[in-house]
Amino acid sequence: MLLKDILNPINQTSFIYNAVIGQKLVHIKSENPNIYSTLINDSIIDNYLNKVSQGRKHPFNRSFKFEDMIDYVPGSPMRGTDHFGTDDGKPKSCETITNFYKILNNGHTVIIKDIGRFKDEGEPIYKLLKGINAIFKSSGRLWCNLFISKSRNALAPHVDKHAIIVLQYKGEKNWDFFGEVSDWKTNNPVHKIVLKQGDFLYFPKWAPHYATTSPGIETGHATIEIPSDYSRYAKFPQEWLGSQSK
Numbered sequence: 001m002l003l004k005d006i007l008n009p010i011n012q013t014s015f016i017y018n019a020v021i022g023q024k025l026v027h028i029k030s031e032n033p034n035i036y037s038t039l040i041n042d043s044i045i046d047n048y049l050n051k052v053s054q055g056r057k058h059p060f061n062r063s064f065k066f067e068d069m070i071d072y073v074p075g076s077p078m079r080g081t082d083h084f085g086t087d088d089g090k091p092k093s094c095e096t097i098t099n100f101y102k103i104l105n106n107g108h109t110v111i112i113k114d115i116g117r118f119k120d121e122g123e124p125i126y127k128l129l130k131g132i133n134a135i136f137k138s139s140g141r142l143w144c145n146l147f148i149s150k151s152r153n154a155l156a157p158h159v160d161k162h163a164i165i166v167l168q169y170k171g172e173k174n175w176d177f178f179g180e181v182s183d184w185k186t187n188n189p190v191h192k193i194v195l196k197q198g199d200f201l202y203f204p205k206w207a208p209h210y211a212t213t214s215p216g217i218e219t220g221h222a223t224i225e226i227p228s229d230y231s232r233y234a235k236f237p238q239e240w241l242g243s244q245s246k
Contacts, residue, residue, distance in 0.1 A: 001039050001124060002131045006167065006200055015202075016135070020163065020226060023204040025177075025191070030198030036169035039124045040146065040222055048115050053097050067093035071111040072103045073155060091155070104148060109213075112146040115222075129224065138227040148220045149213045157184035157210040162225035166201040171219030175201065178208035195221065202226075 004012045010028060019026045052069050071091035091111055094100050104110050116125040129142045148170075159181065166175075176189035183189070189210075195201055203209065213219050 001036075001128055003128070003135060006035075006128075012135075019202055023163075025204070025207075026200070026202040027193055027195075028200035029196070030200065033196070033198040035198045036167050036222075039128065039167070040169045040220070044124065045112065045115075045146070048112065048118075049097050049100065051118060066097070067095045069113045070094040070100055071113065072100075073109040073111070104150065107150045109147060109149040112148070114143050115146055116142070116144040125222075132224065132226075136227050142227075143225045145223050146220065147211075147223070148218075150218045155211070157208060159206050159208050160225075161205055162227070163205045164201075164203055165224040165226060166195065166203075167222040167224070168195040168197055168199045168201070169220050169222060170197055171217045172196045172214065173219050173221055174212045174214060176210045176212070177203070178210075181208050184208055184210060 007015050007028070010026070015026065018024055049070070053066050070093070072094050073091050094103060094110065100110060116123065116129040118126065125144055129144055133142050157176075157178070173195045175193045175195060176184075176187075177191040177193075178184045178188070179190040193201065211221075
């Protein structure tokens with residue numbers, strides 16, 4: 001699977017110039033909820049976890065422990081319309097595969113970091129990242145993180161220093177975007193999106209945002225960082241949302 005396949009029906013060149021360079025939010029509603037099934041599935045996740053637990057070396061010949069690559073957010077359950085349902089929104093380390101499944105089954109959010117890091121040509125995520133890297137001619141290596149939740153919220157409201165691609169491969173996720181960082185303290189988003197399984201989302205760097213999980217829904221999404229060279233001058237959401245803002 002390549003970037004052009006994920007962007008369909010949007011043209012790849014148009015996406016790069018209008019969204020990435022032009023700093024525009026893009027939400028593609030998929031007609032195929034299983035579009036990412038060959039990219040991310042339980043077998044691929046289990047394979048990655050086993051490689052990490054065995055201490056397989058990083059491409060740059062660095063070894064990482066399991067707890068370096070797997071985090072979890074011990075969030076509290078959603079409380080009605082209260083969006084700020086996490087204890088502190090800060091990730092904590094997960095030490096073993098056994099703990100990984102225990103934490104996930106207890107309803108917390110797990111974060112699998114840098115899932116495309118192994119240089120395996122047969123790995124779908126590695127091939128996708130390699131293709132994106134070739135398009136943007138990035139000097140660094142792209143990262144892909146997985147967020148898996150069961151009826152709990154994940155990270156606290158925050159901003160990212162890279163533009164982000166989101167692939168919703170399981171369930172659905174609620175995304176709130178804020179005009180200013182201070183706006184999340186009053187829970188006053190300027191734009192709201194519900195990502196459903198198979199949907200695609202892109203947003204520029206420094207966009208204040210908060211992703212939440214609806215009660216009773218198991219959800220999983222991947223985030224891919226886009227090189228910041230293509231969005232040097234960050235804008236506030238009021239500028240790049242345009243007519244989509246409130």
